[in-house]
Amino acid sequence: MAKLPGGELSNRPLHFFWIADCSGSMFGEKIASLNYAIRDVIPSMREAAKANPNAQLLIRALKFSTGATWLTNKPINVEDYEWEDLEADGLTEMGKAFNLLADQLTMPPMPERALPPVLVLLSDGQPTDVYTPGLKRLKELPWGKKAVKVAISIGNDAILDMLEEFTGNRELVLNAKNSADLVNMIKWASTLAKQVSSPASKVSGEDPIIIDLNTIPKSSDDGEIW
Amino acid sequence: MAGSLKVGHEFTSEINKKYKVKKFLGSGGQGEVYEVTSGKEKYALKWYLPHVATSQQYEILEDLITKGAPDSSFLWPKDLIKDGKDFGYIMDLRPPEYLNMFELLKRRVEPSFRILCLIGFNIAKGFRELHSNGWCYRDISWGNLFINFNNGKVLICDNDNAVPNNSDLGNIGGTPRFMAPEIVLGKDKPSTNTDLFSLAILLFYLFNIHHPFEGKLEDKIHCLDPHAMKEIYGTNPVFIWDPNNKSNRPVPGYQQNAIDFWELYPQFFKDIFTHAFTEGLHNPQKRSTEGQWQSTCLKLLNSIIYCNNEKCGVENFYDQKLIKIGVGCTCWNCQRIIPSPSILLINNDLIVLSKETNITQHHANNDFNIDNIIGKVVQNPNNPNQWGIKNLSSEIWTFIKPGGQSILVDPGKYFPLIKGSIINFGINKAKIY
Numbered sequence: 001m002a003k004l005p006g007g008e009l010s011n012r013p014l015h016f017f018w019i020a021d022c023s024g025s026m027f028g029e030k031i032a033s034l035n036y037a038i039r040d041v042i043p044s045m046r047e048a049a050k051a052n053p054n055a056q057l058l059i060r061a062l063k064f065s066t067g068a069t070w071l072t073n074k075p076i077n078v079e080d081y082e083w084e085d086l087e088a089d090g091l092t093e094m095g096k097a098f099n100l101l102a103d104q105l106t107m108p109p110m111p112e113r114a115l116p117p118v119l120v121l122l123s124d125g126q127p128t129d130v131y132t133p134g135l136k137r138l139k140e141l142p143w144g145k146k147a148v149k150v151a152i153s154i155g156n157d158a159i160l161d162m163l164e165e166f167t168g169n170r171e172l173v174l175n176a177k178n179s180a181d182l183v184n185m186i187k188w189a190s191t192l193a194k195q196v197s198s199p200a201s202k203v204s205g206e207d208p209i210i211i212d213l214n215t216i217p218k219s220s221d222d223g224e225i226w
Numbered sequence: 227m228a229g230s231l232k233v234g235h236e237f238t239s240e241i242n243k244k245y246k247v248k249k250f251l252g253s254g255g256q257g258e259v260y261e262v263t264s265g266k267e268k269y270a271l272k273w274y275l276p277h278v279a280t281s282q283q284y285e286i287l288e289d290l291i292t293k294g295a296p297d298s299s300f301l302w303p304k305d306l307i308k309d310g311k312d313f314g315y316i317m318d319l320r321p322p323e324y325l326n327m328f329e330l331l332k333r334r335v336e337p338s339f340r341i342l343c344l345i346g347f348n349i350a351k352g353f354r355e356l357h358s359n360g361w362c363y364r365d366i367s368w369g370n371l372f373i374n375f376n377n378g379k380v381l382i383c384d385n386d387n388a389v390p391n392n393s394d395l396g397n398i399g400g401t402p403r404f405m406a407p408e409i410v411l412g413k414d415k416p417s418t419n420t421d422l423f424s425l426a427i428l429l430f431y432l433f434n435i436h437h438p439f440e441g442k443l444e445d446k447i448h449c450l451d452p453h454a455m456k457e458i459y460g461t462n463p464v465f466i467w468d469p470n471n472k473s474n475r476p477v478p479g480y481q482q483n484a485i486d487f488w489e490l491y492p493q494f495f496k497d498i499f500t501h502a503f504t505e506g507l508h509n510p511q512k513r514s515t516e517g518q519w520q521s522t523c524l525k526l527l528n529s530i531i532y533c534n535n536e537k538c539g540v541e542n543f544y545d546q547k548l549i550k551i552g553v554g555c556t557c558w559n560c561q562r563i564i565p566s567p568s569i570l571l572i573n574n575d576l577i578v579l580s581k582e583t584n585i586t587q588h589h590a591n592n593d594f595n596i597d598n599i600i601g602k603v604v605q606n607p608n609n610p611n612q613w614g615i616k617n618l619s620s621e622i623w624t625f626i627k628p629g630g631q632s633i634l635v636d637p638g639k640y641f642p643l644i645k646g647s648i649i650n651f652g653i654n655k656a657k658i659y
Contacts, residue, residue: 003338003540005490005558006483009331009435012450053331107448113480116451146449196451199402200255201365201387215255215275 009053014115014197015075016045017104018061019097021123021154026088030124030154033179037186039083044187048194049078055115055197060104064097066090070104094127098134105143115197117147120189121166124154135166148196152176152185175219184217191215229258231273237262240306245271245316254369256384256398261319271307272386273314278397284308286395287315287386296355299348301372301383315386324372324381331368331435337375339541340582343527344378344596346429347520351594352382353425354516357418362391364416366424367401368431391418400424403437403459407507410460419510426502426514433491436484438503441466441474445481465503467496490558492529492545498522520594528577531567533557544569544578568613568643569659577656579603579643585615590651600651604640614640615649624650 018038022031038061049057058075062068063086071084104110105117138144151163152174163173174189176182194200229250237245245262252259257274274283287303295302305316329335337345349371356363364387372381389396400409400416406423408414430438439458447454464474466484476484488496498514506513531544538560544567545555555564568579572589585601588594600619606612616638617623623635628646635641641649649656 001538001540001559003336004342004435005486006435008333009431010440010481010483050332051326051328053328112448113445114449116449142448146451200369201367201384201398201401 011054011056012113012115012197013075013111014055014057014193015110015117016057016059016078016193017101017117017119018059019101019119019121020061020063020086021092021094021125022063022065022086022088022090023092023125023128024065024089025092025125026154028088029179030182031086031088033182034122034154034186035083035085037183039085040183041187041190042078042081042083045190045193046078046081048191052194052198055193057193057197062097062100064093067093068096068100070100091128092123092125093129094123095129095131095134098131098138102134102138102141102144105138105141105147107143110143114143117143118189118192118196119147119149120186120192121149121151121163122154122186123151123159123163124156126159126162131162139168148172148192150174150189150192152182152189154182171216174216177219181217181219185219188215188217229253229260229273231258231260237307237309239316240308243305245269245307247271257314262316268319269304269316270301270319271314271316274312276312279312280397282395282397283386284313286389287313290385290388291315293359295385296359296361297352299352299355299380299382300385301381302385317383317385320372320381320383323376324374324379327368327371327373327432330373330375331431333435335375337378339543340527340530341375341378342433343523343530345373345375345380346432347523347527347596348378348380349382349428349432350425350516350519350523352380353421354520356382356388357391357421357516360390361388362416362418363388363421364396364398365400365404366421366428367404368428369401402455404428405459406510407460407463408510410456414510417510419513422513422515423502423506423510425516425519426499426506429519430499430503433495434484434487436466436476436481436487438465438467438499439463439474440481441476441484443474445477463503463507465500465507467500468504469500470504486558490543492526492543493547495522495526495543517594524588524594524596525575528575528583530580530582531555531564531578532580532582533560533562533564535560535562538562544576546576568645570649570656571659572654572656576659579613579615579658585651589656590619590654592654603643606640606642612642614642616640619651621652623652626650 057078059078059081060075061071149167150172151167153159153163154176160173164170167173174185176185231247233247235247243264245264248261248263250260256278257272260271262269262271287306290303301317303315303317307314370384387398404424404427406420409420444458464471466474466476502514529543530541533540540559542555542557557564570577583603584599586596587598587600588596601615604616606614617635620637625633625635625641626648643658645658647658
């Protein structure tokens with residue numbers, strides 16, 4: 001019998017989206033590293049969620065190549081979430097991905113009350129479709145505006161400006177120059193759920209409640225082309 | 227997940243002690259924590275992230291190590307390790323029976339109210355010790371302490387943030403949801419007064435499993451982002467039970483804990499929170515102090531009354547103010563009326579006498595010493611219907627019957643719970659009601 005009344009601390013859902021480029025240019029080491037890195041961070045996300053009474057972490061993944069598809073129909077509670085390996089083939093129809101995202105960030109299906117959604121976009125190339133209408137639609141939605149948007153460029157300096165259009169902030173465009181960078185950056189991105197919902201101690205004088213930019217991993221400078 | 231230090235790496239500390247990295251334990255906003263060994267002894271090593279490893283932080287640690295821990299409820303820095311520009315410090319490992327407070331907030335542990343009172347008392351006691359030594363902690367939150375939910379003891383960690391009060395040292399401003407409004411708004415720097423605010427938030431979480439400002443105003447916000455958090459905890463904080471401002475009452479269902487817990491507590495317990503989050507909200511000099519919290523937690527502990535329904539038996543609270551106006555105590559769980567208990571009145575503080583009641587040195591001397599138990603409520607071995615108090619102290623007590631007859635109670639002996647009688651503990655006298 002319960003010794004105390006009530007239940008656990010009231011919390012809000014936190015919707016976390018992995019948005020993965022599966023175009024042909026990702027074939028080989030890139031998609032393998034992406035699969036490895038995301039699979040590797042899921043247990044840590046689960047542990048962090050167990051220790052975080054402020055949020056109910058829900059994960060979903062969206063892949064795009066020739067067309068865009070959700071990997072699961074619904075958001076999955078992190079405790080039950082498992083990463084399904086992606087394969088690379090086809091074009092880079094990022095605009096279609098933005099449209100699918102926008103459909104899900106509309107209210108409903110988004111709830112009335114939540115924490116800022118986290119969108120992590122991983123790509124290695126310029127979109128091959130007209131992406132701007134989808135991106136505009138996404139960014140005009142209230143939940144799209146409020147979402148924390150991070151992009152990881154996989155071995156391609158040329159797409160940094162385009163990815164900045166998505167994040168709205170150059171500091172949140174990370175440039176992975178090799179697979180070690182990609183693993184570190186995905187690891188960091190996975191900590192955004194905790195940073196957004198249950199922020200850690202803050203340094204005096206800084207805006208008290210923001211993402212800790214100090215912890216963003218820097219890309220290595222070993223000159224390796226990937 | 228691995229940390230930045232390699233397992234097996236060896237360091238020599240500033241006092242020439244050798245440590246070996248055994249395993250990565252976790253990471254936070256300031257750095258990583260590892261288990262390390264020195265010979266057969268195990269310790270924890272906190273290793274700072276480069277942007278936190280400043281020369282000022284190093285000097286703060288040197289000072290903390292020189293002065294030593296205020297008492298045993300702190301996982302205090304013990305030794306320093308340097309590696310080029312990077313550094314970290316050694317502290318004791320957290321014993322496994324000490325858990326994070328989120329275990330309670332997630333309801334994975336189910337302590338009794340009695341244990342919650344002891345936890346609250348011990349948290350306030352720890353920060354009182356720290357503050358009385360001239361330190362300001364700067365970052366009181368549920369992430370910085372560990373709790374033994376079996377006995378209510380606490381261990382306060384992350385003491386590397388502590389600096390002399392009112393100094394310009396240190397760079398930590400606090401944890402969102404715990405920071406005083408003047409810190410959230412950047413109008414002031416952390417001090418013992420802002421610590422008192424964070425302490426009140428922490429204690430509210432402990433006793434209500436809810437945040438004191440999360441009511442209707444939080445419910446109507448769609449997206450709880452940094453701007454919304456700044457509004458709720460900084461620009462426009464409104465206590466959910468503010469008697470003069472009903473705009474932020476908790477929302478049934480979504481914020482049900484706030485409602486369920488609050489209605490159980492006696493008025494004096496509600497009063498200290500109301501004071502902390504109304505008068506004390508914008509007036510740092512008027513915040514509830516650690517000593518007031520200690521007294522109040524003990525008073526709450528002494529108010530516990532058990533439901534006498536055999537199928538229920540949960541803890542409730544005896545509210546003298548309600549009893550005086552003729553309102554009986556109804557069990558929150560089974561809704562039955564609980565008969566009035568025997569009460570010991572010491573000065574103006576009452577102790578509800580039940581099977582779990584201990585009389586401590588604090589009851590006799592008002593010194594906050596609750597570890598020294600001087601008396602215990604027991605059944606008469608020859609007559610189980612008769613209850614009494616056993617003298618566990620080394621002093622002889624005087625028991626005065628209602629008719630005026632005086633009896634000496636030697637150590638190890640009992641006196642019966644007879645209404646109207648008086649017991650003289652030494653400094654304090656108590657009357658049985």
